[in-house]
Amino acid sequence: MLRRSLSRLSPLLSNGALRPLPPLSSLSLRPLRLSSSSQTLNPPTTPPPQEDDAINDLEGPAPRMTVSIDRSGLHNPPEHSHEASSDSELVKHLKSIIRFRGGPISVAEYMEEVLTNPHSGFYINRDVFGASGDFVTSPEVSQMFGEMVGVWTMCLWEQMGQPENVNLIELGPGRGTLMADLLRGSSKFVNFTKSLNIHLVECSPALQKVQYNTLKCAEDVLGEESSTKRPISGISGAPVHWHAALEQVPSGLPTIILAHEFYDALPIHQFQKTSRGWCEKMIDVSEDSSFQFVLSRHPSPSLLYLSKRCKWASAAEVEQFEHIEVCPKAMELTEQIAKRISLDGGGALIIDYGKNGIVSDSLQAIRKHKFVHILDDPGSADLSAYVDFASIRHSAEEVSENISVHGPITQSQFLGSLGINFRVEALLQNCTEEQAETLRTGYWRLVGDGEAPFWEGPDEQTPIGMGTRYLAVAIVNKRQGAPVPFE
Numbered sequence: 001m002l003r004r005s006l007s008r009l010s011p012l013l014s015n016g017a018l019r020p021l022p023p024l025s026s027l028s029l030r031p032l033r034l035s036s037s038s039q040t041l042n043p044p045t046t047p048p049p050q051e052d053d054a055i056n057d058l059e060g061p062a063p064r065m066t067v068s069i070d071r072s073g074l075h076n077p078p079e080h081s082h083e084a085s086s087d088s089e090l091v092k093h094l095k096s097i098i099r100f101r102g103g104p105i106s107v108a109e110y111m112e113e114v115l116t117n118p119h120s121g122f123y124i125n126r127d128v129f130g131a132s133g134d135f136v137t138s139p140e141v142s143q144m145f146g147e148m149v150g151v152w153t154m155c156l157w158e159q160m161g162q163p164e165n166v167n168l169i170e171l172g173p174g175r176g177t178l179m180a181d182l183l184r185g186s187s188k189f190v191n192f193t194k195s196l197n198i199h200l201v202e203c204s205p206a207l208q209k210v211q212y213n214t215l216k217c218a219e220d221v222l223g224e225e226s227s228t229k230r231p232i233s234g235i236s237g238a239p240v241h242w243h244a245a246l247e248q249v250p251s252g253l254p255t256i257i258l259a260h261e262f263y264d265a266l267p268i269h270q271f272q273k274t275s276r277g278w279c280e281k282m283i284d285v286s287e288d289s290s291f292q293f294v295l296s297r298h299p300s301p302s303l304l305y306l307s308k309r310c311k312w313a314s315a316a317e318v319e320q321f322e323h324i325e326v327c328p329k330a331m332e333l334t335e336q337i338a339k340r341i342s343l344d345g346g347g348a349l350i351i352d353y354g355k356n357g358i359v360s361d362s363l364q365a366i367r368k369h370k371f372v373h374i375l376d377d378p379g380s381a382d383l384s385a386y387v388d389f390a391s392i393r394h395s396a397e398e399v400s401e402n403i404s405v406h407g408p409i410t411q412s413q414f415l416g417s418l419g420i421n422f423r424v425e426a427l428l429q430n431c432t433e434e435q436a437e438t439l440r441t442g443y444w445r446l447v448g449d450g451e452a453p454f455w456e457g458p459d460e461q462t463p464i465g466m467g468t469r470y471l472a473v474a475i476v477n478k479r480q481g482a483p484v485p486f487e
């Protein structure tokens, strides 16, 4: 029955036709690189090199970095007192952490500071999306993405028994475009839209403001007697709440959680296999005051997470890797999601780029649509890493027997099964030639694989399909059965 309702839903999505779209030919989705050895650290030789011994150069478009051994075990922590006056606030802050710590910080700590430091993190003070920003995400490419996620959400809501009150939570909503397209697309389904309490989990005050505007929020007085106001979305009339973290969202209502390109921004630890076992890759300040990668000299506490991750893999799988990335925050977040869904009912949809297994060496930095070195001018470039979908499955399954995990399937399978083909055809019926080109290009970017065969424009602007690089996984309460289209 649900399958049938799917093919009905997609063409029926609010006719609202086309939202204004950016000229896509000039934009690129977060470019993906193949796992590379570009930042390979050679294992220390035996006996381990002395501190400051440069082991290897790191390749990259930005400054060349050298690698030395962690000095945290020494009694006299090095002085890093010569700060270049041109250092940004964030660089000064990172260097002061390293100085006070008396040793290097983990890649995870670096990543967290760079992205979400409350004063100068990459996401905190500005809109980083679109042609004038640093990268483009699927919801910004085409309204069809948010509409199809809306179809998935409505189907799950149906499977949940059409509850009158639902928490619809989005983690890391960016500009709020996905949620706006979901609400616009589902506006004909009044019982669904009336049931929604929207909760946006967003750490960036600047992006919260953008989301407020995208959702056309206005302040609504609560009850006749009350002077308390709360934001209501002008698109659907649903109340909208903002939170800095998932645990702040009230529980107790059936819940649907969406996380698109959220997991890839969570801080990862990097480990390297050496002659003395797995060592954590750390970040220190070199003698010339620039950042450099070093290897931890002593076992770091996060090795526990590496060990946990490796227990979920076969010895043969682990054996293949010289480098492994582990994301404890992703494990903890998934546990939280699974517990919430197990108690409150509902489900979660996670879409991101990544792989269904151990991730090796994927951390990347992107500024103004170009790859840059991870250590170059921190805070001015996005950092993201492949998502380990197998780890998501295990983290969820370990904390509750009431939930089931489905997928991953490719974004192309996900959007295709939900009816994106019907939708693009419906939109193409009623649009200008320019809009038609934008639609076709956007469609290819969302579901295509590799370069668009129909492209006749400049080579460097050829749309690249991300349909097989991005994966979708669902975690649902077992009461509801398998979610579409994962059955």
Ligand SMILES: C[S@@+](CC[C@H](N)C(=O)[O-])C[C@H]1O[C@@H](n2cnc3c(N)ncnc32)[C@H](O)[C@@H]1O
Pocket: 115, 116, 123, 137, 138, 139, 140, 171, 172, 173, 174, 175, 178, 201, 202, 203, 204, 207, 244, 245, 259, 260, 261, 262, 265, 266
């Ligand atoms: C890569 S963007 C994805 C945006 C959006 N989902 C999209 O697809 O366009 C990551 C989003 O998560 C937010 N974010 C990143 N880390 C966060 C954290 N630890 N807590 C809350 N929000 C975070 C960022 O501010 C941003 O809105």
